[in-house]
Amino acid sequence: MTLTTQADILATQPAEAQLQALLHHAGNFSLNDLGWIRITGEDRVRWLNGMVTNSIQDLAPGLGCFNFILNAQGRIQGTAYAFARPDDILLQTSRAHLAGLIATLDRFIIMDDVELTGDTTDRTGIGIAGPEAASFLKQLGLPTPSSLALETISWHGAEVTLLATHSPLVPRFELWANAATAESLTLALATAGAEPCAPEVVEWLRLLEGTPRYGTDIRDKELPQETAQTQALHFNKGCYLGQEIVERIRSRGNVHRTFTAYRLEGSIPPAGTVIEAEAKSVGEITSAAAIPLSSGTLHLALGYIRREALDRAVPLTYAGGEAHPVPLPIRDL
Template sequence: MTPITKTVTIGPWTGADSYADLAVEYEAASRGIGLHDRAYRGLLEITGKDRLAWLHNLTTNQVKSLQPGQGNYTFAVNIQGRILFDMNLLVLRDSVWLDIDRRWIDAAIAHFNKYIIMEDVKLADRTADFARFALTGARVAQFIARAGLAQSCAMPLHQVEHLSIDGAQLAIFRDDFCGPFGLQILVPMASAINLWQRWTATPDVTPIGFGAVDTLRIEHGIPWPMTEITPETLPAETGQFQRAVSTNKGCYLGQEIVERMRSRGAVARRLVLIHLPEGEPPPAGSELLSDGAIVGKTTSACVSQLHGGALAMGYVRSAVPDEAPVTVSAQGRCTSGSMVSAATATH
């Protein structure tokens, strides 16, 4: 595999924060072709004839209407309507795959097992069966088309396709996980090293670490598991309500609270981006102040390649106007900033 210059640990996984230069990796991940190791993701497989109806009742998005090859992004919430975990839900011919942060796999299994009563449903942890790679960047579609997936540029989000390379059967689904056009790739473990080496030997492909991915996803306002998405978070607070929640699917666990929050607009806080032109990235949990009052806390931050300076993500009270100046208090120092809009990727 590619030599690593800086490591990062996410739960049980330790991997590359960067392979070489963050600015080079950021450029590849946004405008070129970046290859990223997503071994921090886990995979649950759901089988049994009742799997679709059962999952429909336990997630916030549509399930029963999905056809094989389709999928979506969704939440599992508790009876109080708070998020237990988020996931990409992918419908295959004979099963459903749930792509979940690896740190949440055990909790997800325990949660789902509580709701298997008489249904014909079985859960299996398939995390160890696949290496998890991702391609991200403006030129990814052309690259994967040359590899054999000709219609990749037209793939809807969460569409699943299969591709054979050197005898390895790859499962590929569209997921713009850090903002730019992205594909997640599940590779049988026996073929993973060969595929990584083959792709990184291609001059157009740059291996990218977590640092570039994290910078991009913050710039695009994408919440991350266990930073922005925690057991205290409500779906309406995340800025992901439209893509993660169906308002016409009928009843599901926690639906009454989730719908009440939406219909009444009764959300106490919202997720925002705060640009600090002169500051350093503040640590998570730093206080956010407006007019001298504490109005929220940061959740994550980066040195922004897009804006320059630091860019923090955090939750602020909904009553704070978008144009209000914000001060970040971190490590005994206050830094002035302003709220900015999330970047919009062009594919």
């Protein structure tokens, strides 16, 4: 039987083998959960710099940064990678939150020469991750951008945009093109030996990296410093929405709780499960999964914990077992 689609190829390998490819070789996967916002207008840099937590004004064309979008109370309303280009700025965010983020940002365009457009063009994304990811791109004649850099090239006569994303555990790259070109790239990567990976397996990699997902691990009640994602914060860029709260937390030196990972001894709990210590609630679980590793199955969760419980190293329990905080990313694989 000839393997003609990614779904056909996926069916031939167990999930455990797909995860091993991501961790030790290279795997490719769909990025259909991500979407784009295009920002144009003469005031786009100044305006966006006043809307997000990172420095947009410092971005040279082709470079990007990770950002929080806050409300006036400093609570996180969204996350996005911003990439500067000569004539516009591209924001990448969750496709599920695309319309909501556009609506949130649009409310703050008053007299500014700024226009927001949800990218409805024929743009399909492919991810490739793993220690050998760069080697597979080179086999296809594709460049390997540096971290958070975006580059557009011609591949077999079609336009392809490449970018290197935040990768705390293994290198990650993204390829964006029209649907036909994306299908050709997917099959070319698989033919070269990059293992096609199912969404569940990519989710396992996210948990091992300890990357929080907006809407799951980051909600609109979270403050930026609670998430431990310091790469989203710039403290010398000038004023922006919610800055007063961020600076107040910084001046006091800490927040009461922080994002962490838990190694679980027990069942896999649902999101929202309370973590307890000494019969008191001290944290919660936001994501969890049983991850099949070569050393055995790891029950891993992401979530929050009060700092005093973490500092005191008190025993932690949840409805279903014990929880043990572990540092991120998980490297003992």
